[in-house]
Amino acid sequence: MSSERREDFLELVRQRDIVVCAGSGGVGKTTTSAVLGLQAAVEGQRVLVMTIDPARRLANSLGAESLDNEPTQLDLEGFSEVGVRPDGELWAMMLDMKASFDDLVEQRAPDEETRQKILNNRLYEYFSTSLAGTQEYAAAERLYEAHSSGDWDLIVLDTPPTTHALDFLEAPSRLANAVESKAFQWIYEKELFQGESGLGLFSMGSSYVLKTLGKFTGTELLQELSVFLQHFSPMFQGFRDRARQVRDLLTGPECTFVVVTSPDPHTREESTHFYDELGSERVAVGGFIVNRVHPRWVDQSEFDRPVEDIAAAIADLDVDVELDDSERTQLAERLRSNAASFYVLARKDARSVEQLRAELSRDIPVATVPFFSQDIHSLTGLDRVRREIFG
Ligand SMILES: Nc1ncnc2c1ncn2[C@@H]1O[C@H](COP(=O)(O)OP(=O)(O)OP(=O)(O)O)[C@@H](O)[C@H]1O
Ligand SMILES: [Mg+2]
Secondary structure, three states, X not given: OXXXXXXXXXXXXXXXXXXXXXXXXXXXXXXXXXXXXXXXXXXXXEEXXXXXXXXXXXXXXXXXXXXXXXXXXXXXXXHHHHOOOXXXXXXXXXXXXXXXXXXXXXXXXXXXXXXXXXXXXXXXXHHHHHOOOHHHHHHHHHHHHHHHHOOOOEEEEEOOOOOOOOHHHHHHHHHHHHHOOHHHHHHHHHHHHHOOOHHHHHHOOOOHHHHHOOOXXXXXXXXXXXXXXXXXXXXXXXXXXXXXXXXXXXXXXXXXXXXXXXXXXXXXXXXXXXXHHHHHOOOOEEEEEEEEEOOOOOOHHHHOOOHHHHHHHHXXXXXXXXXXXXXXXXXXXXXXXXXXXXXXXXXHHHHHHHHHHHHOOOOOOEEEEEOOOOOOOOHHHHHHHHHHHHO
């Protein structure tokens, strides 16, 4: 990658308060989040990486076996073995949506009685884990809190896999809409103002809420839901306000998105769709990272060579393995065919990256990270990715 592009990525972690890593499933969002956080820590920043599901081995190698909903400082000593001495601090937390939602109730409930009524309500469990948008809302809330605390120079947010860039951005208002929806309000008002209305309930039998809550009898459900909403409703306005604040934060100058993708054409198309969606919401996209690009380490001339030449080169190798002529020829053929396949893959990937560059606005930096032969589960691995992106 050219040097000014590397500068672009450096500027990103230096200047922004929040970097959101987004993209399709399995492309490397969590790995990238760790790497961006590491770079900022190397530069002396105090960084928080809010992650979703770090691979256990990656968490282990960072000394963070037991990440939870509170920030934990990572031990960066190990990086000295790979020649890196971070001047800053790297903290990480694993977003636990249920715990975040409980915290929210703890904070927002006006008094202890209301708090207990909500947390002990039998519908709360369902509400806090299954209702669409609750989880993302809790994550957004947590991000907002971390940003407002002023404790961090940079917050890197890892996101769950999604094909819609705005799921996360829209979560707070979706949740507010859900709890203010007609179905909820209907039950709420009926029960509050007209007393028992068990019959009416069955006419709503097809509604999403009621279907999911089928384990309760009609009257039980109404009572439970009514009590729940009565205590929960006053918090709705808070949701709405927060939804607006989170949106302002995510679309403001403090925040930028880094879209992670792979050279696979289908994934690349998802990523550009994502980019368009972010653009139409006026969310800044600070860069693209194309991960798992097959590097071009063989030249056509190498597999155009006669098999005998390759077999002869194998014979010259100073290794402890005895091969007879036919084994050497077989191995040479396999090597040649592997090299040819690799060459084709590398060319396809290079073309895909070009295509991506052509589709994006010129000022969006695109970094590529090679497809390593092993998963990135060690400090060495993280540092190699870091050097690819930042030089
Ligand atoms: N360039 C690479 N070369 C080899 N392995 C990689 C590379 N990038 C990531 N990996 C490995 O691929 C796996 C998936 O990466 P990661 O967990 O970062 O993806 P993700 O986008 O967060 O996935 P999910 O959508 O499931 O959250 C991990 O085991 C990681 O170590
Ligand atoms: Mg992930």
